[in-house]
Amino acid sequence: MLTAAAAAAATGVRVFTATSSQGLLYAMEMLYTVSGWRAPFVLVNVSRGLASPITLESDHNDLLAARDSGFLQIVCATGQEVLDSVLMAYRLGEDARVRLPVLVNLDGFTLSFTREPVELPTPEAVAQFLPAFDPENIRFRASKPVSQAVAVLGGGPYSYFRYEIHLAAEQALAVHAEVVQEFAQRFGRDYGVLECYRSDDAELVFFMIGAFATKAKDAVDRLREAGEKVGLVRPRLLRPYPAGAMRAALAGKRAIAVIDQNLSMGKGGVLHSELASVLYGDKRAPPIVASFIGGLGGRDISAEEFYEITATLKQAIASGETPPPRLLYTETELRQVRKLQAIAMVERNELGDKR
Amino acid sequence: MSDAIRRMKDLPSTHLLGTGTAMCAGCGGLITLHEIYDVLGTKTVFVNAAGCMTLLAVYPFTPFRGSWLYTAMASAPAGAQGVRDALDILIKKGRLAPEEDLTAVALTGDGAAYGMGLSATSAAIDRNLDFLYLCYDNEGYGNTGQQYSPATPHAAQTATSRGSRGYPGYKKDLFTIWAAHRPAYVATVIGAEPLDLAKKIEKAKALKGPRLILALAPCPPGWEFDPQDSIEIGRLAVKTGVWPLKEYVDGKVVHTHVPHPRLPVEKYLEKQGRFRHLFEPTRNEALLKEIQTAVDQYWAEIEHG
């Protein structure tokens, strides 16, 4: 499916396609392959926890597996943002300075199985923002034979083409700024590379992607009411990585809680590592950048947990020590799993298997 | 190609595929590709899967006067689908002149065609994709050192079937698997029989829908023989009945050549190092008989219905 979409794009038509979690991983070989074709198209991924165990709800390990594929990545938090991002993604990927496929991500279940009001722009307005794509030299034609995606021998040409993809992805940062500005002018909705919510004067910041960030916003409001100087920074653009915007948005903060809805086994939260790598050495970087894992397989992140995270950050500031990474899990949840295990044991015994 | 190909002298005299590629001397796959390209012509886009032929086009060179797109090992038919659909859309919308149209040709080895690409192939046939699938069957993963594939014949030694009985499995019948999908056309060919091949390519070219050209591709390093014997081994594959030349069209299978009298399969096997263990140090009569019997049974069914 992904190969067909990309091959159609490489023949010179505008292409949309979509997948979800296991499907994205099944296509992983082609994600890496087709980004090098430099034929833009848009892929929507409905992110879901990956097997094993197999499950249906949201989790970001799937899109992070595609992190280094050469696709640009936008991660959305609301239905409206998904629609708007798909439109902007075409402008971003098709720009002559970029020419890369774009993955637009929305959270499984939270956004895919729920309903919310979405403002649909008129086809005319969309056509003005997103005119027909002139693929120029991206084509297969009888009169213009071309051999595409050919092999290279040796690291020299290989590195050249890989660097080209990287540099094009970096160019997408400037293009993104232009695109969101024009989108805001035309449609009145303003998207940055980051969504910063009450973070300007905040001392403590939740840093997370996806739909659960809307729960963080709610928690921020309640914590603010309780007098805590808390805010939220939600990256929308994951690739290219908006390092400069992140450094600026977090400069001078006292503590950051990176809440990763993913888990790199044996390492921890992927977003935490990435953020730490761009803050390190920056004079105005927050002294505390703590790691929390939550929301795996759609597991809820409750308001209480945001309060607990806040308390943890405040303790860290007081002691000057970064807390160890925390895997969010409650006593109740553990009890529930123990109960399932007990039931499984009873069933097994009743079936006569006393291993 | 207005005049039909009937005799050897009708075969194209100009060759379209460039020379100086990285294929081995005596490569049966390359010989077949040359012959097919001459008949198909340059209004083609070859959508390639990982295999030896991937190294035909190495930056910045290509032997193709038409177009080429490398995909990955399992997804050439999906690539052909994307190209075909896009060309159809462009023509329908008037953004592409009909004379700019191209034939999508999936070009893969047997590892892809019989093995990991089979799901994508089956799906493309289901969708009645208008494409040509060209499989050069060297009966193993040639590019990676001739490990066995689902196309490896019984008893052949490969890098992964080195024992004294060779490969324990049996060659998968891809022709029948394709035919069971009721596609537009399926044919077996071999480079050593260029007239039979050219006639079939001409026929396939005139049809629409999914079409398979399955070419046995003698492979000097993989089959262990001297490159100069490549054509001779191809001919022996036909004369011994090991490689039946046939086509499926309109729901019927027709043999385009019935070898008569058939040479013993030994004549084919003894020329290849991959079967040497059947003759040395002692003859393995049981295995030789098993192979001969399988060929005899095939032709008995063909000849006596």
Ligand SMILES: Cc1ncc(C[n+]2csc(CCOP(=O)(O)OP(=O)(O)O)c2C)c(N)n1
């Ligand atoms: C998914 C995947 N697995 C393995 C490889 C490594 N590989 C490249 S070519 C090849 C052999 C392909 O065999 P076949 O299709 O018969 O083509 P041949 O090499 O014989 O021309 C393999 C295993 C790959 N490119 N992709």
Ligand code: SF4
């Ligand atoms: S290994 Fe065999 S199929 Fe591959 S290029 Fe050499 S002769 Fe041809």
Ligand SMILES: [Mg+2]
């Ligand atoms: Mg092979």
